[in-house]
Amino acid sequence: MEREAMEFDVVIVGGGPAGLAAAIRLRQLAAEHDRELSVCVLEKGSEIGAHILSGAVMEPRALNELIPDWQARGAPLNTPASEDRFMFLTEKRAFRFVTPPQQANHGNYIVSLGNVCRWLAEQAEELGVEVLPGFAAAEVLYDDNGAVRGVATGDMGRTREGEEGPNFTPGYELLARITLFGEGCRGSLTKTLFERFGLREGVDPQVYGLGVKELWEIDAAKHVPGQITHTAGWPMDMSTYGGSWMYHFEDNLVSIGFVVGLDYQNPYLSPFEEMQRFKTHPLIREVLEGGRRLAYGARAISAGGFQSIPKLSFPGGLLIGDGAGFLNVPKIKGTHTAMKSGMTAAEAVFEALADESASGVEVTGYRERLEQTWLWDELYRVRNIKPSFHWGLPLAFAYSAIDTVLLRGKAPWTLRHRPDHEQLKPAAACKPIEYPKPDGVLTFDRLSSVFLSNTNHEEDQPCHLTLRDDSVPVQVNLARYGGPEQRYCPAGVYEFVEEGGESRLQINAQNCVHCKTCDIKDPTQNINWVTPEGGGGPNYPNM
Amino acid sequence: MKILVAVKRAIDYNVKARPKADGSAVDLANVKMSMNPFDEIAVEEAIRIQEAGTASETVAVSIGPKQCQETLRTAMAMGVDRGILVETDEDVQPLAVAKLLKAVVDKEQPELVILGKQAIDDDSNQTGQMLAALLGWAQGTFAAGVELADGSLTVRREIDGGIQTLKLKMPAVVTADLRLNEPRYVKLPNIMKAKKKPLDTLAPADLGVDVAPRLSVLKVAEPPARQGGIKVPDVAALVDKLRNEAKVI
Ligand SMILES: Cc1cc2nc3c(=O)[nH]c(=O)nc-3n(C[C@H](O)[C@H](O)[C@H](O)COP(=O)(O)OP(=O)(O)OC[C@H]3O[C@@H](n4cnc5c(N)ncnc54)[C@H](O)[C@@H]3O)c2cc1C
Ligand code: SF4
Numbered sequence: 001m002e003r004e005a006m007e008f009d010v011v012i013v014g015g016g017p018a019g020l021a022a023a024i025r026l027r028q029l030a031a032e033h034d035r036e037l038s039v040c041v042l043e044k045g046s047e048i049g050a051h052i053l054s055g056a057v058m059e060p061r062a063l064n065e066l067i068p069d070w071q072a073r074g075a076p077l078n079t080p081a082s083e084d085r086f087m088f089l090t091e092k093r094a095f096r097f098v099t100p101p102q103q104a105n106h107g108n109y110i111v112s113l114g115n116v117c118r119w120l121a122e123q124a125e126e127l128g129v130e131v132l133p134g135f136a137a138a139e140v141l142y143d144d145n146g147a148v149r150g151v152a153t154g155d156m157g158r159t160r161e162g163e164e165g166p167n168f169t170p171g172y173e174l175l176a177r178i179t180l181f182g183e184g185c186r187g188s189l190t191k192t193l194f195e196r197f198g199l200r201e202g203v204d205p206q207v208y209g210l211g212v213k214e215l216w217e218i219d220a221a222k223h224v225p226g227q228i229t230h231t232a233g234w235p236m237d238m239s240t241y242g243g244s245w246m247y248h249f250e251d252n253l254v255s256i257g258f259v260v261g262l263d264y265q266n267p268y269l270s271p272f273e274e275m276q277r278f279k280t281h282p283l284i285r286e287v288l289e290g291g292r293r294l295a296y297g298a299r300a301i302s303a304g305g306f307q308s309i310p311k312l313s314f315p316g317g318l319l320i321g322d323g324a325g326f327l328n329v330p331k332i333k334g335t336h337t338a339m340k341s342g343m344t345a346a347e348a349v350f351e352a353l354a355d356e357s358a359s360g361v362e363v364t365g366y367r368e369r370l371e372q373t374w375l376w377d378e379l380y381r382v383r384n385i386k387p388s389f390h391w392g393l394p395l396a397f398a399y400s401a402i403d404t405v406l407l408r409g410k411a412p413w414t415l416r417h418r419p420d421h422e423q424l425k426p427a428a429a430c431k432p433i434e435y436p437k438p439d440g441v442l443t444f445d446r447l448s449s450v451f452l453s454n455t456n457h458e459e460d461q462p463c464h465l466t467l468r469d470d471s472v473p474v475q476v477n478l479a480r481y482g483g484p485e486q487r488y489c490p491a492g493v494y495e496f497v498e499e500g501g502e503s504r505l506q507i508n509a510q511n512c513v514h515c516k517t518c519d520i521k522d523p524t525q526n527i528n529w530v531t532p533e534g535g536g537g538p539n540y541p542n543m
Numbered sequence: 544m545k546i547l548v549a550v551k552r553a554i555d556y557n558v559k560a561r562p563k564a565d566g567s568a569v570d571l572a573n574v575k576m577s578m579n580p581f582d583e584i585a586v587e588e589a590i591r592i593q594e595a596g597t598a599s600e601t602v603a604v605s606i607g608p609k610q611c612q613e614t615l616r617t618a619m620a621m622g623v624d625r626g627i628l629v630e631t632d633e634d635v636q637p638l639a640v641a642k643l644l645k646a647v648v649d650k651e652q653p654e655l656v657i658l659g660k661q662a663i664d665d666d667s668n669q670t671g672q673m674l675a676a677l678l679g680w681a682q683g684t685f686a687a688g689v690e691l692a693d694g695s696l697t698v699r700r701e702i703d704g705g706i707q708t709l710k711l712k713m714p715a716v717v718t719a720d721l722r723l724n725e726p727r728y729v730k731l732p733n734i735m736k737a738k739k740k741p742l743d744t745l746a747p748a749d750l751g752v753d754v755a756p757r758l759s760v761l762k763v764a765e766p767p768a769r770q771g772g773i774k775v776p777d778v779a780a781l782v783d784k785l786r787n788e789a790k791v792i
Binding site: 006046047049112114115118130132134135153156157166167169172217251252294452454455456541542 | 555557558559564573574575577725727729730732734
């Protein structure tokens with residue numbers, strides 16, 4: 001089937017902070033230099049912000065540079081950070097520690113990153129960017145020389161079997177002189193680019209965490225606007241990387257969540273249930289009691305830091321944002337770095353495209369520029385904190401303190417990472433974990449949770465959770481690891497069901513919240529997450 | 544022939560609506576809004592009639608806040624020729640909407656008005672009927688099939704126990720039911736073209752309509768949570784529960 005093609009100077013995949021900041025910067029530069037430059041942003045969510053899930057304490061540094069008058073333009077950064085608490089939890093108690101210097105939040109804001117993105121998209125549209133939500137980039141397009149020449153959006157209206165249904169509409173080819181990939185953590189196209197251009201050669205594997213988040217409206221009397229709490233310790237054991245956040249922001253809202261390092265080893269672990277259990281701690285229960293849960297969601301986070309940053313450029317394209325792994329892990333902040341990388345890419349691209357004939361070129365100036373920015377310095381300094389957690393919590397704390405305070409991040413060594421999917425131990429070698437039953441008030445089951453993510457996918461479409469080999473789920477995952485996908489998927493997509501004495505993996509793809517955990521953690525990398533029809537997935541409000 | 548389609552910006556059908564903490568209204572802060580699904584069906588039908596060559600122009604009208612522009616752009620991306628926004632931040636109730644639509648009809652002189660049978664936010668199911676009454680036009684509500692031939696309109700309606708077929712004199716008002724058609728996917732290039740289609744903005748005052756609410760909302764609350772079921776050991780226990788606890792027998 002012929003696809004219609006459209007041409008732009010720059011196509012940006014992903015309407016997150018990285019993609020939107022890049023789009024804005026490009027059009028600002030075009031206006032300053034009085035140059036024509038067409039820019040479009042593709043977003044797989046049904047609207048901008050629909051798939052954005054973050055904490056989020058936002059450092060306004062990049063935003064100050066991009067849109068200095070953001071306050072006057074009504075950016076939704078309404079709650080300045082006030083009190084900062086770092087607690088170590090045991091099952092019943094909480095001990096307050098000195099807040100690690102990376103986590104000091106003075107001058108930052110507690111935001112809904114989804115709402116910030118909605119606002120950024122308005123700014124981008126005002127500057128003439130074509131913002132196109134509801135369209136997923138499903139395929140990278142290459143020219144005869146192997147350079148990226150754009151992307152194709154997915155077909156709409158295919159049936160489950162892949163046939164053309166009655167409302168079938170083929171995808172579009174969006175051709176570009178340069179394509180920016182800002183898909184966020186574990187981008188599905190970015191992953192194919194890593195392979196095709198060998199972008200990860202000589203760097204550490206990316207490692208990840210999974211953040212499970214809930215939004216609560218609490219009793220006004222307990223609400224402390226601007227209060228930030230991070231915890232470590234319980235319910236994780238000493239050898240598993242994990243911790244929580246709780247941020248009080250506007251309108252009596254509290255953002256609360258739990259991050260589990262996806263390098264966990266016990267296949268019985270369930271990040272979703274750890275989050276539920278975590279809420280039963282007296283410190284948290286006390287805050288949430290009498291409130292109501294408004295929203296739920298989950299998203300993976302890149303935690304590799306500096307040593308996992310891949311090669312960033314290739315002919316015709318660049319990687320920006322969390323897809324490239326620009327996240328400051330000890331700070332648990334990636335918004336300011338995502339934006340900064342997008343802005344820096346925009347500047348390098350704008351310069352490269354000054355040559356009218358430039359198309360499909362490799363913009364190497366991007367990395368050179370990036371290395372001169374605060375982003376690079378910031379990520380370099382904190383590079384050893386996360387890998388030290390392999391040694392267990394007490395040693396990691398001690399190491400982090402020495403690395404940060406004494407060596408100021410300038411230690412002459414760099415600790416290395418191992419890929420998350422290789423970390424699981426066989427189920428037989430591990431102890432099953434008993435999680436408490438949900439009470440329906442403070443703690444919940446998966447299905448009633450996914451309900452609050454407003455997730456939907458057109459039912460009759462090919463399954464977007466593809467298996468390279470259909471026999472692996474039962475023969476390897478279930479037999480050896482006890483079916484870990486049933487536990488790590490925060491949306492209950494994977495279920496092993498018994499039929500006539502045989503087990504079978506059932507995939508409830510409609511529930512998928514696009515967190516990308518299965519693509520990361522599947523022990524043999526048999527699951528390949530691809531984009532479903534555009535517009536499908538969660539519809540997160542205020543997340 | 545000109546067709547006017549009315550489109551409402553409503554809470555998205557995927558979003559779980561929930562009341563504000565003070566029970567005054569449904570909480571819409573940063574919630575996804577989109578075109579009422581029944582209105583999408585109405586738009587699709589109008590475009591199909593135009594594509595079949597029976598209509599020469601299709602115009603979409605929306606009433607509400609400035610953001611309704613997006614809803615009109617969607618209608619135009621689907622294929623409608625132009626849009627009219629009657630902009631107001633007031634809570635417009637069905638009667639006010641019907642009056643405003645009548646004023647737009649007087650101005651635009653369409654021969655056919657298509658609306659959704661109801662909006663999924665307030666489920667009023669009144670606007671189309673009120674509009675037909677105000678105009679003194681024929682009405683075909685809950686349409687599951689529409690056919691235009693020789694100045695008359697055949698409307699198939701889904702009713703209890705079957706399909707009713709009506710023949711209406713034009714001009715007429717039609718409200719769209721779920722099975723009238725399946726709206727198309729919006730084409731990407733058309734989204735960009737829609738940004739250049741004409742969109743006029745009017746105020747209720749320009750149309751001489753008083754939109755002051757006639758009904759007041761007392762309270763918006765969530766339906767009571769469903770009680771979990773229990774298992775009874777035998778029939779005797781069941782009868783006992785039904786008689787003494789549920790008090791239904
Ligand atoms: C649980 C959690 C808590 C966090 N807390 C904080 C915090 O407190 N402070 C902070 O600064 N940072 C925080 N972060 C990190 C921050 O959210 C990310 O660093 C930031 O969102 C990265 O921006 P991005 O634009 O690179 O990617 P994303 O924000 O992930 O955006 C990518 C966008 O691209 C879209 N997309 C992806 N693939 C495609 C495709 N193929 N076609 C079309 N569209 C596509 C996605 O739908 C998404 O909208 C947190 C992250 C998580 C997961
Ligand atoms: S199926 Fe995969 S991507 Fe989707 S919610 Fe489950 S783990 Fe996340």
